[in-house]
Amino acid sequence: MNGLSLDSGLAAPQMRQPHTPPPKRDLHVEDVSVCFGNGGLKPSPGKRRKLVEKQDSLGTMLRRGIVEHQLGLSVNLMLLIGLSYVLFPALRDRMSAFFWLSYRSSRKAGLYDVGERDVYLVGSFIVFFTALRAFSLDYVLMPVAGWAGIDKKKVRSRFAEQSYMMTYYIIYWTWGLLLFIHETPSGVHDVRSLLVSLWSGWPYLDLSASMKVYYISQLAFWIQQIVVIHIEERRKDHMQMFTHHIITVMLLAGSYPGRHTRVGNAVLVCMDVVDFIFPLAKILRYLSMQTACDAAFAAFVVFWLASRHVAYNAILWSLYALTPNVTLHYGRYSTKDSAMLSDDAGTNMIDNLFQPILHPDAQYVSWNPPVRWMFISLLLALQCITIGWFIMICRVVMRVLRGEGADDTRSDGEDEAEDEEVDVVPAQASEPLRAMPEPEKSLPRFIEVEATGEDFTHYPKRKGSGSKRKSKGKGMSSGLNLGEHKDFLNRIGCLSDEQLAREREKRGDSMSPRPGSATDKK
Structure with missing residues (x-):
């Protein structure tokens, strides 16, 4: 049949040779290893991310290298700048901007103006905060977490991070509040007059040394935070935090050369007051002090509402309602004495917003609708993000009221779960x-x-x-x-x-x- 013999497997059943099974051998338990499948189940997102990260790409290796050597890279960069200043006298005039405040005011002794050289000091503070954070986490706060009895590495890391943030915000909120009180005019007697004072006297041509360092270092800190959330392990709320940091940097980078430092100081004070209470609540949770954690969380909710949804929106309302009808009318203002020169404000936004950097010799600067609406848009966007976070806070409040205890739903849950996941x-x-x-x-x-x-x-x-x-x-x-x-x-x-x-x-x-x-x- 087409070249096939009857001895092949196509032969009739009655003509086939009977099948003889192979001899069986003794099979013992110790001779067998078993591989278990997952029954068609997909790995969890945490496991999938771990498997992907095991494939060391160039970006992953670069990120890990930066994270592991933050302190060394920062110290070496500071040493490079310092040695360049010492060894190259011709560069000292330019390099001094990395270490000292620039633009002493010619109008009043002890005050300062703003300009392009301030960018160098911002860079110095970025490197300084990177070194300070790495040193504090690795050599101060992580050992403190161990002494406090925290065993898990992931929780120790979270304890150190929150302790660093709490310390930073306590210092800067206190500093900013003292500056705001000092800069408030004596004629302020109610909320409306206080809101009017935020915009009166613009442009603020002279800054105290303390206000200038405060504003520049705050801008540097938020730029450094953008770097941190990208080089370190990502949290579940990465995009929200990234958007928040970008908007904050845009507000600071626009209000500083735009000479709106007083209202910028007010916004920072409103935002920073809750940023040291929340880390405190998380630290208490890591220390298993749940009652104190719940009390701190209750204070956090109260201050959040008062500062970020009442005081903050009052500042936003003043920008919308009081300018330009009551105070800070549209027009050109002198860069010599802040006097209003004309009501012709123009429509250019970039040149007026960054006048000290782009046109340092200009005789006037304008307050016009594009600049005003740019600030309104950024403040509104920041408020939308805080509203989204407040919804998450309300969920935690409901858990506290049910007796389940305060817990952060934004970022810790995923990381703590990954710390205890079964290895592949x-x-x-x-x-x-x-x-x-x-x-x-x-x-x-x-x-x-x-x-x-x-x-x-x-x-x-x-x-x-x-x-x-x-x-x-x-x-x-x-x-x-x-x-x-x-x-x-x-x-x-x-x-x-x-x-x-x-x-x-x-x-x-x-x-x-x-x-x-x-x-x-x-």
């Missing part, structure tokens, strides 16, 4: 393979078994934990209830040496195979 290949699962003698070639080395929901019973998730917690496994006992399946697992060679030993101790025998088991068949 558990270390203990590979130990028996190293200890086992090399089996015969004819014996199977692995048996593929699909682990599905019908085979095992998972423990239910605990409610109110605030994070997706997974416990690390030992052998095959991680998160599984093996009680009624031990005999089945023993027959297919699933139990680890540790589990077999525990079973022997429970039964008081040598774990002899039962009749009908895999090791009893021949």
Whole structure:
């Protein structure tokens, strides 16, 4: 039949040779290792990210290198600038802007104007804050977390980060509040007059040394925070934080050369007051002081409402309603004495906003609708982000009222869960393979078994934990209830040496195979 003999596999059934099965060999539990599949389940997002990060791309290696050497890179850069200043006298006039305030005022002694050289000091503060943060976290705050009894590395890291932020905001909020009180005119007697004073007297041509350092260092800090959230491990609210930081930098970078430092100082004071209470609440939670944490969180909610949704919106309202009808009318203002020259404001935004940098010799600067609406838009965008965060805060408040305790839903949950996730290949699962003698070639080395929901019973998730917690496994006992399946697992060679030993101790025998088991068949 087409060249096929009857001896082939197409022969009639009655003419085929009877099939003789191969001889069976004894198969013992210790000769078999089992590979479990995931039953078609997709890995969790945290595991997928870990698998991707294991493939070290150039960007990943660069980011990791910067994170691990932040202190060294910052110190070396500062030393380079310092040595350049010392070794090259011709550069000292330009290099001095990295260390000292520029543009002493010719109008009043002890005051300063603004200009392009201030950009150098912003760069110096960015490097300084990077070095300060790395040193504080690694050599001060992480050891403090250990002394406080915090064992988990991820929680120690969070404790150190929040402690650094709390310290920064306590210093800068106090500093900013003192500056605002000092700069407030004596004729202020109510809220309306206070809001009017934010815009009166513009442009503010002379700044005190303290106000200039405060504003420049705040701008540098927020630029450095943009770098931090991109080089370090990303949080769940990365895009919200990135957008918030970009808007904050735009407001600071526009209000400083635009000579709106007084209203900018007021906005910073409103924003910073809650930024040291919230880290305090998180620190108390890391220290397992839940009652104090809840009390701090309650204070945080009150101050958040008062500062970011009442005082902040009052400043925004003053910009919309009081200018240009009541104060700071549209027009040209002198850069010599802040006097209004004409009501011709023009429509150019960039040249007027950055006049000290782009046109330092200009005789006037304009306050016009494009500049006003630019500030209104940025302040509104920042308020929208804070409203989104306030919705998350309300969810935490509801949990506190239900007695579940305050917890941060924005960023910690995912990271803490990842810190406790089971590794892709558990270390203990590979130990028996190293200890086992090399089996015969004819014996199977692995048996593929699909682990599905019908085979095992998972423990239910605990409610109110605030994070997706997974416990690390030992052998095959991680998160599984093996009680009624031990005999089945023993027959297919699933139990680890540790589990077999525990079973022997429970039964008081040598774990002899039962009749009908895999090791009893021949």
